[in-house]
Amino acid sequence: MSKVLISDELSPAAVQIFRDRGIEVDEKIGLKPKELREIIGRYDGLAVRSATKVTAEVIAVAENLKVVGRAGIGVDNIDVKAATGRGICVMNTPFGNSITTAEHAIAMMMALARHIPQADRTTHAGKWEKSRFVGIELYAKTLGIIGCGNIGAIVADRAQGLKMKVIAFDPFLSPERAIDLGVEKVELDELLSRADLISLHTPLTEQTRGIINAANLKKCRPGIRLINCARGGLVVEEDLKAALDSGHVAGAALDVFQTEPATDNILFNHPNVVTTPHLGAATMEAQLNVAIQVAEQMSEFLLHGAVTNAINMPAVTVEEAPRLKPYMKLAEQLGTFVGQAEEGPIDRVIIEYEGHVAGLNTRPLTAILLQGLLRPLMDSVNMVNAPIVAKERNIEVSEVKTDREGTYHTLIRLTVETKKRKRDIAGTLFADRRPRIVEIKGIEIEAALGPHMLYITNEDKPGMIGHLGSLLGDNGINIATFALGRAVQGGDAIALIEIDGPIPAKILRQVQALQHVRQAKALIF
Ligand SMILES: NC(=O)C1=CN([C@@H]2O[C@H](COP(=O)(O)OP(=O)(O)OC[C@H]3O[C@@H](n4cnc5c(N)ncnc54)[C@H](O)[C@@H]3O)[C@@H](O)[C@H]2O)C=CC1
Numbered sequence: 128m129s130k131v132l133i134s135d136e137l138s139p140a141a142v143q144i145f146r147d148r149g150i151e152v153d154e155k156i157g158l159k160p161k162e163l164r165e166i167i168g169r170y171d172g173l174a175v176r177s178a179t180k181v182t183a184e185v186i187a188v189a190e191n192l193k194v195v196g197r198a199g200i201g202v203d204n205i206d207v208k209a210a211t212g213r214g215i216c217v218m219n220t221p222f223g224n225s226i227t228t229a230e231h232a233i234a235m236m237m238a239l240a241r242h243i244p245q246a247d248r249t250t251h252a253g254k255w256e257k258s259r260f261v262g263i264e265l266y267a268k269t270l271g272i273i274g275c276g277n278i279g280a281i282v283a284d285r286a287q288g289l290k291m292k293v294i295a296f297d298p299f300l301s302p303e304r305a306i307d308l309g310v311e312k313v314e315l316d317e318l319l320s321r322a323d324l325i326s327l328h329t330p331l332t333e334q335t336r337g338i339i340n341a342a343n344l345k346k347c348r349p350g351i352r353l354i355n356c357a358r359g360g361l362v363v364e365e366d367l368k369a370a371l372d373s374g375h376v377a378g379a380a381l382d383v384f385q386t387e388p389a390t391d392n393i394l395f396n397h398p399n400v401v402t403t404p405h406l407g408a409a410t411m412e413a414q415l416n417v418a419i420q421v422a423e424q425m426s427e428f429l430l431h432g433a434v435t436n437a438i439n440m441p442a443v444t445v446e447e448a449p450r451l452k453p454y455m456k457l458a459e460q461l462g463t464f465v466g467q468a469e470e471g472p473i474d475r476v477i478i479e480y481e482g483h484v485a486g487l488n489t490r491p492l493t494a495i496l497l498q499g500l501l502r503p504l505m506d507s508v509n510m511v512n513a514p515i516v517a518k519e520r521n522i523e524v525s526e527v528k529t530d531r532e533g534t535y536h537t538l539i540r541l542t543v544e545t546k547k548r549k550r551d552i553a554g555t556l557f558a559d560r561r562p563r564i565v566e567i568k569g570i571e572i573e574a575a576l577g578p579h580m581l582y583i584t585n586e587d588k589p590g591m592i593g594h595l596g597s598l599l600g601d602n603g604i605n606i607a608t609f610a611l612g613r614a615v616q617g618g619d620a621i622a623l624i625e626i627d628g629p630i631p632a633k634i635l636r637q638v639q640a641l642q643h644v645r646q647a648k649a650l651i652f
């Protein structure tokens with residue numbers, strides 16, 4: 128039975144979903160890093176919000192962990208690279224809290240424009256400071272949105288409802304999408320110089336870290352107001368404080384901080400700063416949405432291999448997962464076969480999908496095939512990182528798909544090129560949905576692969592098989608299945624032999640020394 132740890136506050140709906148699906152759940156909120164490291168090895172899944180830091184140290188000891196689910200959007204509290212390295216799927220819930228967060232940004236903008244928090248405090252204190260809190264109208268003001276993705280787009284829509292002019296800087300925003308959203312796409316410098324208010328909605332990346340710094344603040348209009356409901360690291364807090372102190376920045380509304388939980392911060396108690404404690408996603412609706420989504424996604428992954436909203440894996444829908452399952456095995460076997468048979472560095476990999484399989488989602492098949500191919504070369508490779516590892520090693524990977532059926536109604540063919548040779552192998556699924564190898568190096572064969580295989584290439588000469596059988600039998604090695612194929616009579620031949628256990632190196636050498644044997648390899652599946 129799969130076991131999941133929930134380590135941040137999540138709606139109880141999540142626990143119910145896991146339990147309803149037969150997944151054991153532990154809720155342990157507020158664990159210290161050491162405590163998390165001590166127990167994480169027991170779990171197949173970890174569900175978090177932003178408080179738990181899923182660091183490389185945590186990942187390193189998470190022996191059974193298969194999936195980390197982020198009930199929310201930003202995954203900057205998860206070391207995705209380390210997770211990828213260990214084959215752990217990282218998924219988030221990209222839409223569940225976007226409306227809520229966008230609404231918070233609008234609320235912060237209004238609070239900032241009309242000094243609502245400050246006025247609230249002094250009114251409660253019995254002061255009646257009407258003239259102190261003169262604000263600005265938002266009507267006809269220019270809002271500059273940095274990062275116009277899901278949340279930025281919703282903010283743009285709501286701001287247009289307030290009759291604001293919206294300009295956006297987002298290198299990945301297409302001109303067509305900008306037109307659809309009714310925003311003007313501009314470069315960063317133009318946004319800085321034109322906006323009356325700026326709202327940040329990018330993820331925290333190496334490109335966006337510190338994007339609001341002294342130099343960029345200087346490019347802003349005097350009296351600029353800043354709203355940050357994305358990530359604290361986007362703003363250099365010292366630079367913002369200096370600009371607030373000088374009056375160049377008229378106000379800032381901050382939901383997020385460089386260090387969180389932020390119990391102490393240089394911007395606290397500044398008269399023109401409005402703060403909330405990372406409340407962007409904190410509505411009943413959003414928390415229910417993300418908890419349900421994360422629990423459903425993680426359950427489907429753990430129980431059926433369906434991959435939804437993964438940061439580091441190709442998607443597999445719930446419907447696709449059972450259809451892909453036998454093909455995943457076939458693709459992995461083809462990769463593992465060649466990965467063990469091939470010795471030289473690989474230059475090129477061509478994966479051909481023919482017939483029925485060509486109509487399926489082949490990305491996960493390619494990923495698992497590459498895992499099989501590269502695993503004999505490096506232990507650390509997995510389905511999640513295999514495409515990246517192949518790229519890093521300059522292995523050119525291409526996929527070819529054809530719906531047309533050949534001899535088989537469905538076929539995957541793998542061709543691997545090295546400096547020395549080109550090797551190809553093909554496999555299919557029969558009606559029993561079990562994978563069969565049907566071609567190696569252009570020679571037809573029909574073999575199901577067992578855990579221990581002998582792969583022999585030889586000359587098609589009388590007596591060879593008898594000698595091989597005797598050698599294995601004399602050494603107590605039982606043959607489970609024996610498949611043969613040859614190009615032409617007396618020409619190149621291959622044998623795929625399933626044996627009941629590993630073959631000792633000494634016996635393998637004797638097989639290799641048999642007359643007419645060109646090559647013999649022990650393969651493990
Ligand atoms: N305060 C809170 O509680 C919450 C905060 N967030 C934060 O909001 C961020 C945005 O969320 P979504 O809109 O859903 O993400 P998204 O991925 O839909 O949009 C992010 C946008 O930023 C753009 N972008 C990336 N690099 C950029 C750069 N260098 N300059 C300008 N734009 C860049 C992307 O092209 C994309 O359009 C999340 O990454 C998260 O950190 C999200 C939810 C709640």
Ligand SMILES: O=C(O)CCC(=O)C(=O)O
Pocket residue numbers: 176177198199200201202224405407408409
């Ligand atoms: O879980 C939360 O409260 C924070 C949400 C958030 O920051 C996100 O989804 O990126």
